[in-house]
Amino acid sequence: MSEHASSFIAKSTIKAADLDHRRKINFNIGKYNSVVPVGKQQFSDVNTARERAKNVKWRAIETLDQQLEEFEANLTKRGGKVIWAENTQQALDEIYQICVAKNCKTIVKSKSMVTEEIKLNEFLHEKNIESVETDLGEYIQQLDGETPYHIVTPAMHKSKEDVAKLFAEKLGTDPKLTPEELTLVARAKLREKYVQAEIGVTGANFIISDIGGIAITENEGNGRLSCGWPKTHIVIVGIEKVIPSMADLGLFWPLLATFGTGQKVTSYNTIVSGPRQEGETDGPEEMYVILLDNGRTNLLANPKTRESLYCIRCGACLNACPVYKNIGGHSYETTYSGPIGSVITPHLKEMNEWKHLSYASSLCGNCTEVCAVKINLHELLLENRYESVEEGDASWGERVAWKMWKQASLHRSMMNMGNKKMKNWMVNKVFKGWTTERADLDFSSKTFNELWKQNKAI
Amino acid sequence: MNVQLFIPCFVDQLYPQTAFNMVKVLRKLGCEVSYNDNQTCCGQPAFNAGFQHEAKEVCSKFLKDFSGTDYIVAPSASCTGFVRNYYTKLFDNSSVHNDVKNLGNRLYEFSEFLVKVLGVEDVGATFSAKATYHDSCAGLRECKIKQEPRKLLKNVKGLELVEMNDVETCCGFGGTFAVKFEPISVAMADQKITNAVATEAEYIISTDLSCLMHIGGRSNFKGNKIKTIHLADVLASGW
Ligand code: SF4
Numbered sequence: 001m002s003e004h005a006s007s008f009i010a011k012s013t014i015k016a017a018d019l020d021h022r023r024k025i026n027f028n029i030g031k032y033n034s035v036v037p038v039g040k041q042q043f044s045d046v047n048t049a050r051e052r053a054k055n056v057k058w059r060a061i062e063t064l065d066q067q068l069e070e071f072e073a074n075l076t077k078r079g080g081k082v083i084w085a086e087n088t089q090q091a092l093d094e095i096y097q098i099c100v101a102k103n104c105k106t107i108v109k110s111k112s113m114v115t116e117e118i119k120l121n122e123f124l125h126e127k128n129i130e131s132v133e134t135d136l137g138e139y140i141q142q143l144d145g146e147t148p149y150h151i152v153t154p155a156m157h158k159s160k161e162d163v164a165k166l167f168a169e170k171l172g173t174d175p176k177l178t179p180e181e182l183t184l185v186a187r188a189k190l191r192e193k194y195v196q197a198e199i200g201v202t203g204a205n206f207i208i209s210d211i212g213g214i215a216i217t218e219n220e221g222n223g224r225l226s227c228g229w230p231k232t233h234i235v236i237v238g239i240e241k242v243i244p245s246m247a248d249l250g251l252f253w254p255l256l257a258t259f260g261t262g263q264k265v266t267s268y269n270t271i272v273s274g275p276r277q278e279g280e281t282d283g284p285e286e287m288y289v290i291l292l293d294n295g296r297t298n299l300l301a302n303p304k305t306r307e308s309l310y311c312i313r314c315g316a317c318l319n320a321c322p323v324y325k326n327i328g329g330h331s332y333e334t335t336y337s338g339p340i341g342s343v344i345t346p347h348l349k350e351m352n353e354w355k356h357l358s359y360a361s362s363l364c365g366n367c368t369e370v371c372a373v374k375i376n377l378h379e380l381l382l383e384n385r386y387e388s389v390e391e392g393d394a395s396w397g398e399r400v401a402w403k404m405w406k407q408a409s410l411h412r413s414m415m416n417m418g419n420k421k422m423k424n425w426m427v428n429k430v431f432k433g434w435t436t437e438r439a440d441l442d443f444s445s446k447t448f449n450e451l452w453k454q455n456k457a458i
Numbered sequence: 459m460n461v462q463l464f465i466p467c468f469v470d471q472l473y474p475q476t477a478f479n480m481v482k483v484l485r486k487l488g489c490e491v492s493y494n495d496n497q498t499c500c501g502q503p504a505f506n507a508g509f510q511h512e513a514k515e516v517c518s519k520f521l522k523d524f525s526g527t528d529y530i531v532a533p534s535a536s537c538t539g540f541v542r543n544y545y546t547k548l549f550d551n552s553s554v555h556n557d558v559k560n561l562g563n564r565l566y567e568f569s570e571f572l573v574k575v576l577g578v579e580d581v582g583a584t585f586s587a588k589a590t591y592h593d594s595c596a597g598l599r600e601c602k603i604k605q606e607p608r609k610l611l612k613n614v615k616g617l618e619l620v621e622m623n624d625v626e627t628c629c630g631f632g633g634t635f636a637v638k639f640e641p642i643s644v645a646m647a648d649q650k651i652t653n654a655v656a657t658e659a660e661y662i663i664s665t666d667l668s669c670l671m672h673i674g675g676r677s678n679f680k681g682n683k684i685k686t687i688h689l690a691d692v693l694a695s696g697w
Contacts, residue, residue, distance in 0.1 A: 009639070323642055326646060366628065389510075406516060412495065434636065439679045444471065449465075
């Protein structure tokens with residue numbers, strides 16, 4: 001078993017039994033579940049909307065090379081600079097070079113999972129550059145020294161009391177502050193940082209090829225400030241975020257909002273298509289867009305897993321996943337958790353280190369049922385399992401067991417062999433995994449097959 | 459009407475009585491029931507474990523064992539859903555393409571066969587108890603079965619049917635998942651049991667013995683009074 005697999009099992013075992021954790025998650029996901037149906041009402045036919053979106057993403061991913069080049073050509077025309085990064089190291093090196101050139105001491109940053117993926121904050125910290133999270137949820141997580149718990153709501157596992165306590169410990173505020181008061185504290189702290197920061201870093205929800213722009217969706221206005229206030233704006237984004245046209249936002253903005261948070265449309269939606277142009281009064285002097293591969297082309301190479309690149313990171317599959325709800329976002333130890341994380345992580349990283357995630361699912365299919373862009377998530381988990389076996393990652397014992405299973409299943413007579421006592425012993429004592437926490441299984445003394453033949457003979 | 463029985467491997471080994479109860483109901487409704495005693499398994503366990511080549515050999519055998527034109531009925535939505543939805547993928551672009559399509563069209567889970575094919579909602583059963591119905595994931599999402607079992611149960615005399623909270627949430631079985639990730643699987647079962655117990659039902663009924671084996675196993679282990687029972691066992695009661 002890989003080190004990550006053992007750690008996953010250890011952490012998920014603790015969380016699955018943690019009733020306080022489950023209560024908080026049920027409460028927060030309960031709120032989500034009650035608003036999503038309201039948001040969905042804005043679509044006359046939400047299913048068709050999801051199918052259309054899937055179609056648009058299919059087109060974008062099938063022509064990914066052209067889309068990205070079109071994006072680059074259009075953004076460059078307006079003075080933006082596009083940087084292609086194959087992996088984490090390249091992305092970090094490029095960011096660092098910009099920081100050095102701008103003599104940067106402080107960065108303000110809006111919420112971005114890609115920056116988590118390349119561990120940007122840690123890297124900058126080592127280089128003595130302060131990187132400040134400006135999204136409230138991310139700010140809370142940064143104060144606590146934790147990675148995001150959820151791709152949309154990073155501090156979902158914290159109650160308002162937890163947050164008040166955290167602020168009291170780290171910032172010396174009154175532990176009885178209300179959520180509104182806490183927000184004001186964060187706001188005051190963050191405003192100072194915007195003024196100091198030489199560079200703003202953001203992610204992007206969409207790369208728009210036809211206009212050469214990126215779109216950012218957020219609820220706090222911090223993303224807009226992060227890209228508009230500092231002199232330099234760096235966008236870092238995964239190559240799969242492409243949509244062909246600005247007109248597609250008419251579908252994707254409401255879809256992302258509804259499936260992400262149950263809103264009709266998120267409070268702030270910004271399109272950025274270059275640095276400040278002549279005659280404009282505000283905006284950054286320079287804009288860089290780093291297009292990150294980091295394993296995404298592995299997913300692209302396999303026509304089956306390619307579908308996972310349609311993901312718009314709405315988080316709906318996490319909220320719907322009974323495994324996620326039981327073990328929480330941190331047990332995965334991945335940037336992307338929940339069903340979509342289990343699907344893509346083995347390809348973004350190494351299959352044999354992360355394949356356990358593809359098995360850590362009861363295959364209930366609820367993720368596929370809720371996915372905003374109708375990705376067949378649970379089938380992709382099965383595809384990963386197949387790939388992992390094909391690559392020879394299954395243990396010797398497992399391979400032998402399935403060979404034996406095949407023999408028995410090809411020969412009916414073998415399935416009628418062995419008496420009740422032996423089968424009971426095999427299952428209950430040899431395969432202890434079933435019976436440590438469940439009652440023993442009780443085999444029938446005769447199989448249906450034997451009983452049927454016996455009845456017929458009478 | 460001629461009906462072929464498909465008795466999934468674990469029902470064959472662990473719960474033959476349920477299979478016989480299904481036969482009893484089908485016969486009462488006028489079906490001529492036959493059983494190919496060469497049958498074994500649909501191949502799902504290996505497929506789900508990633509061993510698709512091993513699975514495919516067993517699936518090929520299944521295709522042969524169930525050739526013909528009869529309806530096929532199984533007391534399991536899980537196996538039915540697998541054959542319907544995944545055989546097409548396994549045998550994509552192959553010479554058996556049409557056989558696979560045909561097989562998928564003839565194969566039914568027990569409750570959906572009664573309601574959709576036979577058009578029967580009242581089998582004349584009596585079962586005096588308070589019960590709650592658990593939607594198996596395969597029933598709900600692979601076979602799209604939601605109302606069929608409820609319609610049948612509504613007409614069972616003496617049966618009071620109550621719905622539990624989060625009825626569409628997975629019970630945590632998931633085949634090898636139940637053993638490989640036992641703590642998660644068990645935590646999921648506990649929530650299912652808590653929701654079922656809260657209805658004050660005496661029984662949890664379902665279309666799938668795999669769910670029931672897991673829920674019941676956990677519930678007995680914890681000393682809960684609530685019992686599990688397959689839909690066929692309920693419908694075969696009282697007559
Ligand atoms: S896989 Fe689907 S549901 Fe999950 S985050 Fe991506 S778009 Fe949303």
